[in-house]
Amino acid sequence: AGRPVIVNPIGGLREQIIDGFNGFYVNCYDVDELAKGIINISEIPKQTLLQMGLKAREDVLKRFCPEERMRKLIRVYESAI
Numbered sequence: 001a002g003r004p005v006i007v008n009p010i011g012g013l014r015e016q017i018i019d020g021f022n023g024f025y026v027n028c029y030d031v032d033e034l035a036k037g038i039i040n041i042s043e044i045p046k047q048t049l050l051q052m053g054l055k056a057r058e059d060v061l062k063r064f065c066p067e068e069r070m071r072k073l074i075r076v077y078e079s080a081i
Contacts, residue, residue, distance in 0.1 A: 004052040006037045022056030 007013045008028035017023035026037035041049070062068065 002053040002057040004041065004049055004056060006034070006041060016060075018059075022052055022059055 005017060005023040006026055006028075007017050007023055009017070009019070009025040017025070019025045024037055024041060027033045
């Protein structure tokens, strides 16, 4: 969506979100930590958030585009042969 996110760094989110680059890690099971994360992101200048969002979008488009996924799949097959 082109916006930095606040996530609990578990599972695949750890691979998709880089803390401070395209989102922020917080322990979402800790209400105080989640509240601090929301407050912290609300204090970041709008321009910085927009830049983070653009980086997030670029990263997703680069890593998850069909062409890139196909190239990776071909490399896996080639290495197995």
